[in-house]
Amino acid sequence: MSDSVLVIDNDPNIVDLLSYFFERRGYTVHAAMDGADGLNQALAHRPGVVICDVIMEPLHGFQVLEGIRARRELDDTVVIMVSAKSFRPDIERALQLGADDYVVKPFLMEELLQTVQQRRAARRKGTMTVRFWGTRGSIATPGPGTTRYGGNTSCVELRCGGEILIFDAGTGIRGLGEALMREFEGRPLIVHLFVSHTHWDHIQGFPFFMPAYQATSTINVYGPSGQGRPLEKLLRGQMDPDYFPVALGDMGAAIRVHEYRSGDFAIGETTVRAHYLNHPGMTLGYRVTHAGKSVVYATDNEPYRHTLARFGRRESAEGFGAQLDESLVRFVADADLYIGEAQYTDEEYPAKIGWGHSSVTATVEVALQARVKALALYHHDPMHPDDVVAAMEAAARRAIQGRGVDLRCFAAQEGQVIEV
Ligand SMILES: [Zn+2]
Ligand SMILES: [Zn+2]
The missing domain is CATH 3.40.50.2300 (Response regulator)
Structure with missing residues (x-):
């Protein structure tokens, strides 16, 4: 607005x-x-x-x-x-x-x-607006093959009433920063940035987020602690002078890092709940609830039943894994919009087991079991040009139709805006 x-x-x-x-x-x-x-x-x-x-x-x-x-x-x-x-x-x-x-x-x-x-x-009050600024996983892939779904890495803006929430700071956050600069024109700006994890495709845009250089900005960063290093240190690390000319502490804005321990984050009338995902490194998904509506952002996740089966104890692994996978279904349950990772086609997935990502079918299955109203396929593989992503979207829709369920499904596009 x-x-x-x-x-x-x-x-x-x-x-x-x-x-x-x-x-x-x-x-x-x-x-x-x-x-x-x-x-x-x-x-x-x-x-x-x-x-x-x-x-x-x-x-x-x-x-x-x-x-x-x-x-x-x-x-x-x-x-x-x-x-x-x-x-x-x-x-x-x-x-x-x-x-x-x-x-x-x-x-x-x-x-x-x-x-x-x-x-x-x-x-x-009561409105939730989602805007996709970066939909790509792993690495930015600009070029003629990605003009439809976009080439920037993970970044989603979510406006809940008057609050500005951001999920991940991949390269897509650069464009969001420019838009916020135009909107706020030097007036105080407060944003809440939720980092899923600190792999490059989720933090690399942060040094190019212009509001972080304004003394009038307050940037609250939330996320998991690393394995052995706190979140703040990990964010500082990518701005070490060997990698970037400006240090995190010299950016100008008030940057406050809130490491996740347990419980919910409350931001005005909005509640954010976190849930650990199955991905290398500590990785969180987030569920945002505002005025009776919910949006789940859960990217970079592989079903436990597949990763555990690699260890040879197939039968017990499947039972235990399926149990763990159900906790994600409960976390996503009844969401108005589930932004879920779907990096691989079903054909590709067997060669990628243990990489920490999901096939389209696995994510559609979570959406169906969780009875969500809409599913955004997200974190597109850098090897997938627009026609492949479109085919994955079509396959997901066919699978949903085959189950006779009323679930809206689309592959997230950079620049796309959704009113929840
Ligand atoms: Zn990723
Ligand atoms: Zn990752």
């Missing part, structure tokens, strides 16, 4: 006053002197907030309000009507048509600002 305000008012003094006031508070301000221009600008800029006068020509404020509410892409936009008309039926009608509030002129600027902030918080 953008921090911009569109002022629509035919009184130039009010437009100047509101523009000056909101610009001083860090908002980008657009202005329109009549309703028709206002509606056009709302569609062009998709502002976070519209402050709209009622009596205007040729379109009056109620017509502008109806125009805004008819457009889905403006669903997140807060609309505050302002007018010297203070009749109750007018106010009630505005609220019925989808205004977030109705403020009677003259008003105090600080009160209007407070109304704007409250209404924005209320509109954000």
